[in-house]
Amino acid sequence: MPRFARNDVGRRRILLLAGTSEARSLAERIAAEARFEAIASLAGRTSAPIALALPTRVGGFGGVEGLKRYLVDERITHVVDATHPFAAQISGNAQAACDALGLPLIVYAREPWRSIAGDRWIEVDSNAAAAQALGAAPRRVFLTIGRQGVADFRAAPQHAYLLRVIEPPETSDLPPKCAVMSARGPFTRADEIALMREKRIDVVVSKNSGGALTYAKIEAARALGLPVVMIQPPPRAGVAVAHSIDAVMALLAS
Known part of the structure; x- marks a missing residue:
């Protein structure tokens, strides 16, 4: 399993919860930033996922408690949830773990579709x-x-x-x-x-x-x-939501 280096104290250490095309683009942007150190995580539901631009772990964390242990062990400073809008379990676990540890959580969410004239x-x-x-x-x-x-x-x-x-x-x-x-x-x-x-x-x-x-x-x-x-997707409350890569990067840098 990929792990972070231990010799660069003070850098932002990011866990990117991936699984969407937007997450792939975000991984490329984060990988190009020398000030960030990041690892991506995939649930493993797809047998042949498209490769990401970041070191990638595959599989679950073991619920909220397992995720908390991982965040502490890897000295994660920021979590970005760029999973599918309906990935309720991992999104809920991420919010609970970050709340418990006082870590910032950024949700990178697609704008939902809106009905227009002609839609039924x-x-x-x-x-x-x-x-x-x-x-x-x-x-x-x-x-x-x-x-x-x-x-x-x-x-x-x-x-x-x-x-x-x-x-x-x-x-x-x-x-x-x-x-x-x-x-x-x-x-x-x-x-x-x-x-x-x-x-x-x-x-x-x-x-x-x-x-x-x-x-x-x-x-x-x-x-x-x-x-x-x-x-309709489940509602998200109490988290920072960004609808663009630029917005995510600005939150990570703030």
Whole structure:
């Protein structure tokens, strides 16, 4: 496991909780700053993650207590949470550990998508609520939430699902009528429109993860007049939130 050098007392020592394309860009920026020493951390949910510009550890910390021990052992001075907006467990653990140790925590968050003219959004706050929002009548559902939480849609077995994922889910988690499509973004608007037409999709289910990487599915649904069940991210309170790399770097330097 990568560890920090012990011979440069006083430097900012940063733990970057990564896992998004934005985190990769931020890692490059931090790596170019001689005044910072940093290590990135990946949860290990993806079998072949794209390499980062920083030394990288893979795997969990062992809950809040394990993360606290790691932060103390590695003499971390700043934590940057650039995980997925729905990575609730590690984000919650990071906030609890930093609060307990008095360490600054910076959340690098994408701006969430906002509905515009032509969108037909049904906004919900959980996977379970999304499954319920699909209604009782059978529909063809484009399920674009990743593999985490797909089991929640077993509660609505009447629908025919097309699940798009990077990593294959556990078969036992799938609804009874579910086709699995493996693909990694970015996707184009034209390709998303073609896919939805080919599969005769009636409704799209998406997490409001923000960013440009997967926004084409929202554009495609708008163009086709399809409703989107939009799962909103959990709220974050009591932390510094930055929506750009420049803002993160300014907070790290302050």
